[in-house]
């Protein structure tokens with residue numbers, strides 16, 4: 001690959017700029033427990049105490065199963081996790097004998113709680129200062145399949161261009177979110193480094209478009225030219241310095 005001068009960097013978010021594992025576990029359990037308790041209080045106050053609580057009748061596994069079924073019925077929505085969750089919750093709540101209106105309202109409240117917990121992320125210590133420094137030299141964009149909203153994190157200053165590929169229903173590895181980012185960055189693939197942790201969703205699709213790649217991973221086996229492995233995003237400035245010297 002001929003080395004082109006880098007002008008822009010696109011970043012995956014989850015498990016690239018922060019460790020997402022604990023966040024998803026806390027969020028998944030947390031919003032369901034909250035919904036179960038808040039709903040039980042509300043039903044009690046309305047003088048209507050069902051024999052079984054919502055989460056007893058529909059444990060977390062039933063909710064997960066309902067999401068899978070919904071994704072199979074609506075393949076065009078399979079990557080829009082917020083939509084899938086809200087519709088699965090509403091459907092379970094209707095099965096719990098709530099009216100259409102109350103089911104929709106409680107599903108909405110459950111999702112508000114979900115999104116509060118979902119945004120409780122702790123970026124790696126070096127990330128914000130690194131992004132500020134990089135922004136002086138490169139145009140930056142984020143491309144995520146997840147449902148973190150850059151504006152809700154107050155991160156528009158880091159990522160004036162933020163692509164929510166899952167909600168656009170063209171999740172990575174589809175090339176479209178990368179192409180959208182490139183078009184908005186007004187850069188060529190060879191001038192734009194993609195940084196991400198997933199081989200299938202970040203490294204491969206970006207590399208196939210001709211973008212250089214920083215792949216954050218612990219394994220390092222037989223990488224094609226143009227894909228550079230980092231064990232942590234904090235090593236990015238060092239890679240950039242090396243790429244710029246070529």
Ligand SMILES: [Mg+2]
Pocket residue numbers: 012013014015016196197198
């Ligand atoms: Mg990721």
